[in-house]
Amino acid sequence: MSLEKERVCDNVIYDVVVVGGGVAGTSAAYRLNQVLSKKGSGDIKVLLVEAKDRLGGRTLTEKVNVEGGQELFDLGGQWIGRTQHHIIWLMKELGLEYYEQYAAGSKFLRLSDGKIRKFSSSLKVSFVGLLDLGSVITKMNRMSKKVPHDDPCACKQAEEWDSMTVDTFLKKNMWTKDARELIDIIISTTSGVTPKELSLLSLLHGASGAGGFEEMMESTKEGAQGFRIKGGAQQISELAAERIGSENVWLGEPVKLIDQSNDEFVTVVTESGKEVKTKYVIMSAPINCVENIVFKPSLPMDYHFLAQRMPVGHNLKFIVTYKKAFWREAGLSGEIISFGGAPVIDGCDTGPIQVVLDAVTDNGTPALVGFFANSRQWRKIELSVRRREVVKQLVEYLGPEGGDIIDYVDKDWAEEPYNGGCPGNFMTTGAITLFFKSLQKTFDRVHWAGTETATLWSGYISGAVQTGLRAADEILNRMDPSLTQDGLLKSLDNESSGD
Numbered sequence: 001m002s003l004e005k006e007r008v009c010d011n012v013i014y015d016v017v018v019v020g021g022g023v024a025g026t027s028a029a030y031r032l033n034q035v036l037s038k039k040g041s042g043d044i045k046v047l048l049v050e051a052k053d054r055l056g057g058r059t060l061t062e063k064v065n066v067e068g069g070q071e072l073f074d075l076g077g078q079w080i081g082r083t084q085h086h087i088i089w090l091m092k093e094l095g096l097e098y099y100e101q102y103a104a105g106s107k108f109l110r111l112s113d114g115k116i117r118k119f120s121s122s123l124k125v126s127f128v129g130l131l132d133l134g135s136v137i138t139k140m141n142r143m144s145k146k147v148p149h150d151d152p153c154a155c156k157q158a159e160e161w162d163s164m165t166v167d168t169f170l171k172k173n174m175w176t177k178d179a180r181e182l183i184d185i186i187i188s189t190t191s192g193v194t195p196k197e198l199s200l201l202s203l204l205h206g207a208s209g210a211g212g213f214e215e216m217m218e219s220t221k222e223g224a225q226g227f228r229i230k231g232g233a234q235q236i237s238e239l240a241a242e243r244i245g246s247e248n249v250w251l252g253e254p255v256k257l258i259d260q261s262n263d264e265f266v267t268v269v270t271e272s273g274k275e276v277k278t279k280y281v282i283m284s285a286p287i288n289c290v291e292n293i294v295f296k297p298s299l300p301m302d303y304h305f306l307a308q309r310m311p312v313g314h315n316l317k318f319i320v321t322y323k324k325a326f327w328r329e330a331g332l333s334g335e336i337i338s339f340g341g342a343p344v345i346d347g348c349d350t351g352p353i354q355v356v357l358d359a360v361t362d363n364g365t366p367a368l369v370g371f372f373a374n375s376r377q378w379r380k381i382e383l384s385v386r387r388r389e390v391v392k393q394l395v396e397y398l399g400p401e402g403g404d405i406i407d408y409v410d411k412d413w414a415e416e417p418y419n420g421g422c423p424g425n426f427m428t429t430g431a432i433t434l435f436f437k438s439l440q441k442t443f444d445r446v447h448w449a450g451t452e453t454a455t456l457w458s459g460y461i462s463g464a465v466q467t468g469l470r471a472a473d474e475i476l477n478r479m480d481p482s483l484t485q486d487g488l489l490k491s492l493d494n495e496s497s498g499d
């Protein structure tokens with residue numbers, strides 16, 4: 001899609017400038033455009049300003065070599081789940097389709113004893129390990145139900161749980177090594193950090209907004225990894241932005257200043273010196289990126305305090321393509337769950353593979369997708385070595401055919417500019433109870449979006465859509481409360497939260 005930059009006349013005052021062209025920003029622009037054009041307010045002007053030369057943010061769909069050519073694969077966010085009604089709604093609007101994640105067949109598990117265990121239905125850990133795992137998940141599910149997704153500070157135990165890391169809690173509540181290792185793998189894959197970095201309350205809050213831990217973990221159609229988007233997830237932002245017209249989208253224009261000192265309009269200035277006036281701003285850049293933007297007057301200090309407590313997580317994601325999906329033919333789902341295996345090179349405490357899933361596309365192109373164990377260490381290792389070691393481990397699990405690859409591609413999200421980490425920013429202890437309210441609190445004419453500000457499926461694509469709709473509705477309400485009478489956001493929130 002070609003989106004041209006246009007010069008803006010000095011005398012034009014936009015109604016809304018949306019900063020950030022990821023899923024949240026483009027959802028906001030889509031909603032504003034949809035409501036205002038339906039109401040015949042065609043002269044209302046919305047401008048989307050994105051720092052990078054592409055839309056999509058943390059969704060990124062790229063071509064990878066496959067037999068006979070190339071095929072699109074997601075190197076960023078890719079899965080959606082059946083209870084993620086915000087993204088499902090948007091995809092319907094945009095005419096995007098999804099298909100089920102393949103999960104049939106046996107899977108592999110490897111914990112720190114190094115043994116590769118094949119299992120089908122029930123996880124192959126010791127009987128006590130299974131009990132341990134079941135009991136801690138039940139306990140955390142019960143606790144998460146006490147954390148209101150829209151106001152985690154209202155939970156009676158908020159102080160206690162926010163002053164504790166997930167690691168501290170697990171040490172107190174688990175007694176088997178294998179179950180504990182399994183939980184660690186799941187947490188570091190889904191949040192990009194180790195349990196010792198993460199506030200317990202923030203994990204429970206995430207689960208509360210997702211409907212429970214099973215929903216977050218599962219790669220069956222019941223869970224967050226249940227479905228994939230035909231043609232890739234980056235299309236969400238590209239198609240949503242298309243609706244507002246290419247003349248209203250600026251690419252390659254990092255915003256550097258937001259000046260609200262004039263009562264009549266807000267001035268938004270980009271690094272190249274382009275300047276635009278607007279009545280309102282939706283800021284959808286991740287919180288660590290907002291910290292690089294100058295605000296006049298300054299942002300409230302609590303926002304900075306919060307940003308300091310929301311660092312970015314890290315994951316290295318890889319795609320491997322093959323001539324045929326030989327694992328399916330062998331009755332395997334392609335799924336591997338591992339602590340990484342024994343160290344294989346200096347500088348990395350474990351081998352490379354943490355999680356692998358089937359990534360065969362809807363047109364049948366064979367591939368696997370995976371995430372690195374100890375990704376912060378493995379990112380320092382040369383690409384050719386990463387590739388060699390991943391493929392070696394695939395052979396260990398899947399047999400010699402695992403080595404017969406067509407292509408290997410991986411993506412280190414720490415190197416991505418204007419990025420909210422992988423999969424996003426996480427909360428350290430104290431962040432919620434001390435500063436959570438600053439995350440969404442309107443700052444004069446600046447409204448906040450971005451998946452980290454979501455109350456449902458925060459950190460996920462669907463959460464990003466929720467925040468885009470919310471920020472758009474906040475502004476529509478300020479313009480004219482009748483504009484949001486369709487109750488769209490409320491009904492999607494109710495469906496997603498099961499209320």
Ligand SMILES: Cc1cc2nc3c(=O)[nH]c(=O)nc-3n(C[C@H](O)[C@H](O)[C@H](O)COP(=O)(O)OP(=O)(O)OC[C@H]3O[C@@H](n4cnc5c(N)ncnc54)[C@H](O)[C@@H]3O)c2cc1C
Nearest residue numbers: 020022023024051057058077078079255418450451460461
């Ligand atoms: C590897 C990986 C795997 C993931 N897997 C999944 C998954 O399977 N399912 C799922 O639901 N979620 C997944 N996620 C998370 C999901 O991708 C994100 O939650 C979602 O895309 C975030 O959207 P966003 O719009 O809130 O933020 P972003 O996508 O980060 O968008 C923010 C935008 O703001 C722009 N920006 C920043 N600073 C400025 C500035 N100064 N001026 C202008 N623009 C600026 C950025 O360039 C970016 O385009 C994954 C993420 C990663 C990285």
